[in-house]
Amino acid sequence: MNEDKIEPNSYVFIRLPSATLRITKLAPRSTIHLGKFGSFYADDIIGKSYGYTYEIKDDKHVDTIYSSEGLFPSSTVDADEEEDGEETENTPVPEEKEVGTNENTRDDPAVQKLSMTDIEALKKTASGEKIIETVIKSHAAFHKKSVYSQEKYKRRKQQKFLRRFTPCSVGSCEIIEYFQYKDHHRILELTSESLGLILSLANIRPGGKYIVIDETGGLVAGAMMERMGGEGMIMFAHENEHPNMDVMKFMNFPEALVAQMIKTINLFELFYPEEEEDVKVLSEDTLSKMKSSRRGQYYRRLARHVELQSIFQHISDGLFDGLILATTLETKPLLDRLIPALQGSRQIVVYNTAKEPLVATSHDLIADLRVLAPTILESRVRKYQVFPGRTHPEMTSKSGGGYILWGTRVLPSKVQAGGKKRRKPNAPKPTSNGDAANRAKVAETWREEPTDAVL
């Protein structure tokens, strides 16, 4: 998981001038194909720092773009940067008199003097920038466009013809960006703002021992790993025979690190530890007579058994430092099983794509008293187009982001066996604003005076 330099055989996130995103494995000596943007030799970028943008040449080698440019050549906004004298009349300075309108714009396919074949021929010989220049020069009505629409036109052509790309290291943000457009459901519609909030609220940090039920292909667990720096443990509980970490695999964690930090347990093992069968310990003598494959199998089973026993011990000792649920399974039975595994004053975070299940869970927790101040949060990021004189929120944005239920595990001095709460005649009434925690607190005072006893 080197986030600074491109390592051989790592997955790399590739940003292109068009909105297309790719995640590609960079095998040494391979050629990476980027569709209409061309192909390049992986070796040209392996070993380089992340952050550079490259231009694909005809021989499939790449040139590094100088740092004042990224995917798009010289800023389309700042007029001062414009070097071409002849362009000055079109420089996009947003002064009233220079802002054209679409008053005289007419749809007319004849304004573009280049034919499709001309452009195809051009693509074979010229660089992306040259093509764009030619296309603009051949556009009879380009100067009639407003400066804004000139820029938009140019940007559209850049998205089409530039043969540039920027490789990025694949972290949780890139995974989200990629799946947001591809298959958002596969990561339970998580967004960076929701994931960031989950990780912060759950207090994920190096050295912590956390529980996660993660139906996002390991994105959540992977994001936790990013915040743990190789220290601590994640108990990864899952509903199938084998854990699904198909998404996490793109994040380039070394296998050994994953094995060291992530301890998997299926729900059957989690809920019925007593049904876990002992592994019969075999003598050296028996083992030496075994076929090596059988012997290997035996050692793996034994190691797994020992690991499971230690997980069971952690659960029964209640030693965990936080809990994240990102699952479509019903929450209540999971919380009932897992809350006792948490130490006092540790965070519980439940993510769901819909609010209603969290509302139900929230009501359960209000009655439960082991979770303080359950709160449902909905965080959304809104992107803006920012150009001088033309700043506004973007017209469309991706949906998703779900809802987050956050509460703190506490140790009530008297655990109420979750039944009905009876109110004393003169008991304080629940606050009218429905503050869940206050109501829980009030509910608590209705009972006899709390004792000093500490659980």
Add this chain to the structure above:
Amino acid sequence: MDISKPDTTDACADKTSPFLEFNSSIPESGLVLAWLTRDNTKPLRPVQGSALHTRFGSFQHSSMISSKYGTQLASSSSTQAGFIYLLHPTPELWSLSLPHRTQIVYTPDASYIVQRLRIRPGSKVIEAGTGSASFTHALARTVAKNGRIWTFEFHEPRFEMAKKEIEDHGLDSVVKCSHGDVCVNGFIPACDEILDASAVFLDLPSPWLAIPHLKTVVSKEKIVRICCFSPCMEQVQRTIESLQKEGWLDIEMVEVSCKRWEARKEMIRKPQDAIERLRDIKRRRNEGLKKRNERKLAEEQNDEAVSEAQENSAATPAEKHVPDKPFLPSEYNPWGKGKRVHEGEDGYEWKEVSKVEAELKSHTSYLTFAYLPPPVQGKDGSIGSE
């Protein structure tokens, strides 16, 4: 406030920080966030002989020491049966309880910034200004003991307070506080460290004045990410101009909005119940009219039998008002009309709903993100641009 109690140096001496490490139980003079209500959390350090006095009662520090974090503690006063929760500090809980010296970066923004800037354990981060050091705590938790935060504050009293607080919280090995105006003097730390940050957070009135100073203090080997936090659009525009001029790429401006929902219960009021109630009212009105008519008839037919008729119909003085108020609408009362019904009370049907909190934090600041690629080695070995 209790936090100012003489805590001597106990907590700082061993250099562990509750923001960097978990504790199971509360050490003497260890930082505790005493949770009173959702909007009222008091930081304190329990020392023998002290007590916390609140409207929920008094709480002896001695009963906190060695208790487990998360304990629900009952008041020691016999008259008030209140209680508090003894919480383990986290940057998020701290941001809810800290002494505000400035507008702080709230958790929805802070968590998004940490995620977008790819802050990791070991990251090196520049922050300006420090403000109330709320975001500094969140950063410190994530960069952890192998990371570094250089934070700058130009307001001297705020700098002093932040520095003391960082030391108090055992974060001074990770967080280096400096006093100075980065817009004028650039990023000159108080410590003699060479800055090579890979992430920058600017929460300044004029970030565009600080941006030109960044190139010398950010990493030359790796990609550097920045976030500028500004409440006004005009600031954003000048910031973006400056970022472009300085070669920052992929400039993007966003706004985070976060809603807090409350789980509530709403009574299920079926139209059929309304209909039944109206039917009931009508039935009883008719019964009342019938009785009254019968009585009138009886009165007319037999003047002498008035007293007898009254006895037969078990008339009470109240009956005399029947013509004005022929019925009481309380016979069929499915929703407890006229009674004080508490949300979720037994005997009624409830639906679980959610409502957005009363006061919505609808705008905090605009966040401008960008990144700076590492300098390119030219063909002639020179570094820089064309």
